[in-house]
Amino acid sequence: MSKIAPLSGFPELLPAQRAVEREVIASVSHTFELHGFTNIETRVVEPIDRLAKGGEVDKEIYVLQRIAAEPDAKAELGLHFDLTVPFARYVLEHSGHLEFPFRRFQVQPAWRGERPQEGRYRQFTQADVDIVGRDELPFHHDVEVMAVMVDALGKLPIPRVSFQFNNRKLIQGFYRGLGIDDVTDAIRVIDKLDKLPADEVARLLVDRVGTTPEQAQRCLELATIRVEDTSFVEKVRALGVTDELLDQGLEELAAVVEGCRAVAGDRVGVEANLRIARGLDYYTGTVVEIFMEGYERLKSVGGGGRYDALASDGRTTYPGVGVSFGVSRTLIPLIADGVLSGSRPVPSVVLVALNNEDDRTASTRIAAALRARDVASEVAPSPAKFGKQIRFAERRGIPYVWFVQADGTSQVKDIRTGEQVEADPGSWTPPEADLRPTIISTATPSSTTSDSEENQ
Template identity: 60%
Template sequence: MTVAKPTPLSGFPELLPAERFVELRVLDSLRASFELHGFAPVETRAAEPLEQLLRKGEIDKEVYLLRRLQAGQPDADSDPETDSSTLGLHFDLTVPFARYVLENAGRLEFPFRRYQIQKVWRGERPQEGRYREFIQADIDVVARDVLSFHHDVEVARVMAEALSALPVPPLTLQINNRKLIEGYFRGVGAPDPAAVMRVIDKIDKVPAEVILTMLVDEAGLSAEQAERCLALAQIRTPDSSFAARVAELGVSDPLLEEGVAELVAVIEGCSGLATERFSVLADLRIARGLDYYTGTVFETRMTGFESLGSICSGGRYDSLASDGRTSYPGVGISLGVTRMLLPLFSRKKLTASRSVPSAVLVALPDEESRAVSDAVAAQLRANGIATEVAPAAQRYGKQIRYAERRGIPFVWFPAGADYPHEVKDIRTGEQQVADPATWSPPAEDLRPQVVRPEA
């Protein structure tokens, strides 16, 4: 049957094997980091009732609906946004996690520490850094009624350590506090601090003079108030010295003081994690436009890829979920794994040392010897060495070239009646006698390695 060449489906990325190896190594590294700190794995269903998904607001046009092909159209009088039978694919991992906490509260031990690595779906216009199907990796700490502030510091430290271990360009974790900026905006007399936050959250996308105009037109500030709010947003320090700079602005408010103290604690708690490839920054322009954040907020930029915006964001939310009697506050941070990796793949800045797991190709002298080659391969696999047997009994030169094309570093020549087993490193040409029961390749060749070509 002849099939027309398929048209690529925009926004649904598919990786080549070498890229998938890198992605898997990154996911393995994240899991290891999270579990090292006692975070338990969770996986939620892909679909949620639409009314549940829309509670987060601002993304109603991005939700993919889910229904059977033969389900027919909704009744004319029904509203898909409130019809409990209408399902949508989750667009992040926070909304399904909130539902999961409520449904399982009687079986969870609080504070509950969870990590979740899953695909999510978002119906937005595809572009670099924004996809319709992508992987997120979240960590959260959730408590019943009251969540101690030290968990804000903990979540920042855990994600900082996890990010530091990844084979990507240098990252900067930017941290702010919603209490700090809301208190400051109240202190300068802003009639609607939330409106000021929404404008300040756009500071990376538009010039400062436009921000000033928006603060006047959209947030109801005077020109002087707008200047004072912009002055706060321009403070960035790698340590707690931001506190003195805020004090110099001469604004007073109890909530501001509380926010400054909390941000100092988080920044100082992360101070020992800075390296050449990872830095922490108190950045008072970070606002996070979503209204449910109530304290600490996080964003993360990747050096050389600042146009992507934040690849890892989150914060404190004192009302993750509630059943009407009990509330469940939390603090969490979410890494956009696909958002981070795909731009690196497209620019050839990240790949794997080979595109197959096999470290060894067992040569095939002739078809009658296939059982012998299969036995050698089985022995190597028993020792944890990924191995495949040559597909055809061609000349050894052709079998070696086959291994080269697949990136397999070693070719094994089975023993015969009057000659021993030998293994050849086809990169160097070195060939030696070896025993399949005891031989092992160097550790770096055992599995595909992540390679940064321009690092």
């Protein structure tokens, strides 16, 4: 028997931490639904040839085999490594039963056999929103789906996030207008600006892609444009490149930035960052990467874009646009750093104390009466001294202890303040804030704090 030890890359949350994750998933799911996105859940396995399609990621796939399979049996299934591949397959498989444009969200784990590090796990949960059309998908859905994620993340008590947008048409049109032949290769080199100094990237453009030094300089100038409004349009025009695709890209990017700024509150930044390309070849228009303030070391905590051929069965093409939020990648480091914690590890609001074991039925009835009005309650495990029962509640963060008196009446004690009052299980209600475990966040001032600051 293997020793009990954590498995590297497979993090697990303690109950109060899991309460944070549940509240976050409930919050983003609720926002997605308010925007008309429906939830689906796909099976976790796909045929290996479908998973390996991209080529690039095939080394990280976990393949599956029944333990009783013949030794030389070929493995045919693998665990999905993202939620896009299974979604594309779901759309093709069930297209006859779906209405298009089809808006869906999906919150599920995915698996990659890569080397674990902070923010990168072998099992991790993602929350994806996508809109997919049949044959066509008008551009305004790009604005729509990105604004949904801006809305969803803006409601979370996490550090400020920044949506950094670009547009593949803009980059491709600009490079084409400059006269660069191998646009894809140029993008790949510019993507190295993360790791290499600008002059070295310029040299690579000349040596590897075959640009002139002047073309390389323009590419770098384009890549350094980064603004929080639509002023990038003028800045790009000032570089003197003209191209029809560039015009279209500029217009689309401006619309995405404007549409997202309209819904972004204080907690979300929206930028045009013309260095963002996203490596994957299938993006064809809008691209986005999401970063979190103070957590730039995690790289992006989300990303996505437009793909004109999300799925195709040979006759029909399904274009899509979407964005993914890394739930585990974001929350596990925030929880580890103490930025987010759960207010208590149990849902119980009330512990009903026990006078003696024979009175368990009376206490159970009190708890049932409280539950009937949606107040989560549990009965003390044993008729210990009341001080011990109160400490039992304290250790679990249960805010109230309920005492059944000899005459059948009840009293309830707020063990944080010590206040104890007469109460009727058929009508007593705790303050709204005590009803469920909540997220305690050092990233956002609580409303109480900001109120009292204003009052000073």
